[in-house]
Amino acid sequence: xxxxxxxxxxxHARPLIVMLEEHYHAGEALxxxxxxxDGYALPPDASRSCRALFKxxxxxxxxxxxxxHKENNVLFPRVFAAVEKLEAAGPAAQFQTKVAMDSAARS
Numbered sequence: 356x357x358x359x360x361x362x363x364x365x366x367h368a369r370p371l372i373v374m375l376e377e378h379y380h381a382g383e384a385l386x387x388x389x390x391x392x393d394g395y396a397l398p399p400d401a402s403r404s405c406r407a408l409f410k411x412x413x414x415x416x417x418x419x420x421x422x423x424h425k426e427n428n429v430l431f432p433r434v435f436a437a438v439e440k441l442e443a444a445g446p447a448a449q450f451q452t453k454v455a456m457d458s459a460a461r462s
Contacts, residue, residue, distance in 0.1 A: 368438070371431050378423045385416050 389395065395409045 368435065371434060375427065375431065378427060381419060381423065385419060388412060389416065 392409060392412065395413045397406060397409055401409075
């Protein structure tokens with residue numbers, strides 16, 4: 356989801372918008388980390404600790420980008436669509452959904 360599509364979202368969407376902003380900043384940090392390590396290129400005399408560190412950083416980058424992708428492109432659009440559908444259904448449907456969610460949370 357693009358950042359510029361978020362400016363006209365209702366108040367209940369704010370937590371997702373905050374997470375999208377965090378994802379953007381995390382991506383910036385990952386790009387900076389890759390740049391500072393020259394793409395995780397090891398120095399010729401790299402110790403085992405350095406090799407492990409760079410391997411771990413590269414794994415972190417992969418895992419975090421995958422996490423961000425899944426939330427931004429799969430989960431969040433589904434949440435926004437479900438909320439919009441619920442809002443269109445009106446107050447009675449919203450109340451029924453809240454009751455069902457509360458009941459499920461207590462189970």
